[in-house]
Amino acid sequence: MSALELRGLVKHYRGGGETVRAVDDVSLRIEAGEFVALYGPSGSGKSTLLMLAAGLLAPDEGSILFDGCDVAHFSARESAAYRRHDVGLVSQEFHLIPGASALDNAMIKLPVLGFTLREARAKTMPWLERLGLGERASHRPEQLSMGERQRVAIARALVGEPGLLLADEPTGNLDSTRSKEILGLMREICREQAMPGLLVTHDADAIAFVDRVHTLRDGHLVE
Numbered sequence: 187m188s189a190l191e192l193r194g195l196v197k198h199y200r201g202g203g204e205t206v207r208a209v210d211d212v213s214l215r216i217e218a219g220e221f222v223a224l225y226g227p228s229g230s231g232k233s234t235l236l237m238l239a240a241g242l243l244a245p246d247e248g249s250i251l252f253d254g255c256d257v258a259h260f261s262a263r264e265s266a267a268y269r270r271h272d273v274g275l276v277s278q279e280f281h282l283i284p285g286a287s288a289l290d291n292a293m294i295k296l297p298v299l300g301f302t303l304r305e306a307r308a309k310t311m312p313w314l315e316r317l318g319l320g321e322r323a324s325h326r327p328e329q330l331s332m333g334e335r336q337r338v339a340i341a342r343a344l345v346g347e348p349g350l351l352l353a354d355e356p357t358g359n360l361d362s363t364r365s366k367e368i369l370g371l372m373r374e375i376c377r378e379q380a381m382p383g384l385l386v387t388h389d390a391d392a393i394a395f396v397d398r399v400h401t402l403r404d405g406h407l408v409e
Contacts (some may be wrong), residue, residue: 188382190251190384190402191215192213192238192248192251194211195209195211195238195245195248195249195250195258196212196248197209207212207404207405208234209238209405210404212231212235213407216383218382220382221376221377221383221385222385222396222397222400223385223386223387223393223403224385224387224399224400225392225393225400225401225402226403227388227403230384230403231404232354232388233354234360236354236380236384238250239350239352239384240352241265241268243265252349265294270295270298271299271348273350274344274348274351274379275343276336276339276343276351277339277353278356278357278358280327280335280336280338280359282327282335282339287323287325288322288323288324288334288346289310289311292341293306293342293345294342295345296346299346305348309345310341310345311323314338314405317337317338317371318337319334319338322334332359332361333364333368336356336359337371342371344379346379349382350383351372351381351383352383353384354386355386356385357389362391365391365392366391366395369385369392370395372395
């Protein structure tokens, strides 16, 4: 499996007559099977860095290396294919479709990847069962707890067998007990699937569940 390597990343935003260096010369390598946290306060550049790693933003300078390719130089079409095939993205907002079952929400990506509906269901159910949702597969989001909704979102991120897990404040809407469960699951899955995982968080309690933690402040990695 591939590592994720960020080399000299720079991302600036210009407005109001000034330049904000949201990400300022950041270099970081995450090995396959590692679950690494990027910790810092709101506005430190964490989410910008994660969007760069996901191919949702292009850096002003630097490289994003994954599976032998530099994501920083992808075209819009190549970036979309990268997210579709290689990235499992989990965010604070669950983005589940109201009225659709947990199974349908979790498997929504698979038909786009060429799976039939029968194949998609067969591929998704083991993930729901692995995440403790086997008996809740037919339930709609409004019938699920917040922790269960986040588990559906994690299943959706993983059913396509991505090579990279990116999580942006995934426990922001959860209580402390559910947060520990979700973070423990993500660390376990990264190890089992031998894929690099990057968690961005401002929650100090979350860093107990990662292999390494790096602190980001004003766009810089600090000791």
